[in-house]
Amino acid sequence: MDKELDVVIIGGGIVGTAIARELSRYQLRVALVEKEADVGWGTTKANSAVVHTGYDPKPGTLMAKLNVQGARLFPSICEELDVPYKKLGSLVLTPNEEGFRELEELKERGKINGVTNLEIITQEKLFELEPNLSRDIKGALWIKDTAITSPVELTIALRENAERNGVRFILDTTVTGFELEDRKIKSIRTDKGFLKANWIINAAGVYSDDVARFAGDESFSITPVKGEYALFDKEIGNLVNHVIFPLPTETTKGILVLPTVDGNLLVGPNEHTTSKDDTNVTEEGLRGIISFAKGEVPNLPLSMLITVFAGLRAKELNRKDFVIEPSPVVENLINVGGIQSPGLSSAPAIALYVIEILKDKGVELVKKRDFIPERKAIPRFANLSWEERTRLIAQDSNYGEIICRCEHVTVGEIIEAVRRGANTLDGIKFRTRAGSGRCQGGFCGPRLIPLLSQLLEVPPEEITKKGKESRLVIGETKR
Numbered sequence: 001m002d003k004e005l006d007v008v009i010i011g012g013g014i015v016g017t018a019i020a021r022e023l024s025r026y027q028l029r030v031a032l033v034e035k036e037a038d039v040g041w042g043t044t045k046a047n048s049a050v051v052h053t054g055y056d057p058k059p060g061t062l063m064a065k066l067n068v069q070g071a072r073l074f075p076s077i078c079e080e081l082d083v084p085y086k087k088l089g090s091l092v093l094t095p096n097e098e099g100f101r102e103l104e105e106l107k108e109r110g111k112i113n114g115v116t117n118l119e120i121i122t123q124e125k126l127f128e129l130e131p132n133l134s135r136d137i138k139g140a141l142w143i144k145d146t147a148i149t150s151p152v153e154l155t156i157a158l159r160e161n162a163e164r165n166g167v168r169f170i171l172d173t174t175v176t177g178f179e180l181e182d183r184k185i186k187s188i189r190t191d192k193g194f195l196k197a198n199w200i201i202n203a204a205g206v207y208s209d210d211v212a213r214f215a216g217d218e219s220f221s222i223t224p225v226k227g228e229y230a231l232f233d234k235e236i237g238n239l240v241n242h243v244i245f246p247l248p249t250e251t252t253k254g255i256l257v258l259p260t261v262d263g264n265l266l267v268g269p270n271e272h273t274t275s276k277d278d279t280n281v282t283e284e285g286l287r288g289i290i291s292f293a294k295g296e297v298p299n300l301p302l303s304m305l306i307t308v309f310a311g312l313r314a315k316e317l318n319r320k321d322f323v324i325e326p327s328p329v330v331e332n333l334i335n336v337g338g339i340q341s342p343g344l345s346s347a348p349a350i351a352l353y354v355i356e357i358l359k360d361k362g363v364e365l366v367k368k369r370d371f372i373p374e375r376k377a378i379p380r381f382a383n384l385s386w387e388e389r390t391r392l393i394a395q396d397s398n399y400g401e402i403i404c405r406c407e408h409v410t411v412g413e414i415i416e417a418v419r420r421g422a423n424t425l426d427g428i429k430f431r432t433r434a435g436s437g438r439c440q441g442g443f444c445g446p447r448l449i450p451l452l453s454q455l456l457e458v459p460p461e462e463i464t465k466k467g468k469e470s471r472l473v474i475g476e477t478k479r
């Protein structure tokens with residue numbers, strides 16, 4: 001693995017893959033190293049999936065600038081890469097008359113940040129937009145351009161497109177240290193060998209401070225702050241039509257109620273400082289978010305809960321801003337740390353900002369003539385018309401066999417997901433939605449294991465849920 005590269009990116013979340021795709025426009029030798037078996041499995045897979053417009057970050061911060069710029073880039077990127085993007089608007093609710101002053105302040109802050117389409121509305125309009133809200137709510141700030149997306153699908157799409165344009169993805173490989181010489185990183189140590197690169201971009205999420213420490217760089221530090229979520233069945237996906245926020249506090253946008261791009265209803269997140277590997281959901285946490293949401297949407301039915309999950313915010317508590325800058329300690333390391341919310345919304349702009357830093361550092365950026373900007377998603381049988389389904393089955397009969405009955409996913413989609421790099425049950429789930437429905441893989445899981453075993457040509461005992469030690473079959477299997 002001892003290869004000389006121009007740039008190595010550490011971390012395959014939304015930020016690392018957005019940077020990879022942006023770099024793939026240029027004549028550079030680029031690789032991305034990710035410790036998990038697939039991209040998007042860190043914070044990127046567990047958040048609210050909201051493309052914030054940028055009304056909330058403190059004016060003058062990097063966060064405010066990159067959020068507004070990133071949100072503007074989102075529609076065209078999602079179109080190029082065939083990823084869901086739905087502009088449904090959001091509502092910041094006030095439970096009392098005094099809250100209108102805070103809504104005015106938020107609106108003003110939005111204007112300063114360059115956000116348009118903001119309107120303060122009172123009960124009549126609010127209940128017209130959202131008939132299921134509690135009648136105790138007095139009004140709201142309506143942010144008409146807020147959108148929702150699918151963060152892991154976007155990350156996978158960015159990877160596929162970057163790969164198509166020449167970036168190498170080195171998965172299941174952990175960066176464990178750097179070899180330093182004359183204030184420079186000479187080589188990158190991983191658990192599978194060494195890599196050499198002129199430039200190293202540290203996009204390791206909650207671990208970005210640990211990666212910087214490998215170079216003796218202590219210029220920032222990350223506090224992991226957990227947010228727990230409850231996901232509800234599609235049957236109540238239209239209980240609200242907008243992203244519903246409470247009034248924000250100094251540290252959080254609060255507990256949201258919102259539809260997802262796939263038609264489920266999502267509730268969360270709360271806020272707890274924790275450790276970097278704690279993504280457990282506690283009973284107390286779950287009760288807290290649900291009781292809060294019921295204060296806003298009283299007829300939220302608990303019987304429709306299908307799963308829970310938690311994500312970790314990578315907070316830099318001293319600067320309270322993104323840390324995107326060359327390391328002050330070594331010459332060829334660029335830190336991209338502290339990417340807490342709105343990191344997803346900002347990711348396209350973060351990538352451009354990193355390119356500017358490389359340019360300032362004198363990296364020669366020559367555009368490729370043959371860069372391909374588009375990528376097509378795997379066909380979603382469930383979303384097609386009958387005519388389109390018939391056509392697809394005529395081309396390939398594997399699209400005529402349903403394997404996930406909750407989400408109507410076909411064998412054809414699984415085969416295509418494997419062809420594009422999925423090699424675990426979670427890899428399949430994030431690419432096709434098999435296992436994301438009401439039964440959470442109870443029905444399709446046992447059918448997917450032999451299919452994956454056959455497609456990947458490995459015994460069933462080697463099929464995992466999410467790589468490493470997450471095997472699903474133990475003991476001997478009949479062959």
Ligand SMILES: Cc1cc2nc3c(=O)[nH]c(=O)nc-3n(C[C@H](O)[C@H](O)[C@H](O)COP(=O)(O)OP(=O)(O)OC[C@H]3O[C@@H](n4cnc5c(N)ncnc54)[C@H](O)[C@@H]3O)c2cc1C
Pocket residue numbers: 010011012013014015016033034035036039040041042043044045046047048049050051052173174175176203204205206207208211225226227228269311312313314339340341342343344345346
């Ligand atoms: C509860 C919650 C809600 C949020 N809601 C929103 C929202 O609605 N809108 C929004 O814009 N933002 C939101 N965010 C923020 C957003 O999710 C993050 O800013 C974004 O996902 C960060 O992406 P990332 O690529 O920096 O980190 P990650 O997705 O964590 O990626 C980092 C990657 O680095 C890898 N890695 C780490 N160490 C190593 C190593 N040593 N070697 C190799 N690989 C390594 C990890 O495995 C991981 O895949 C939310 C965050 C949370 C936690």
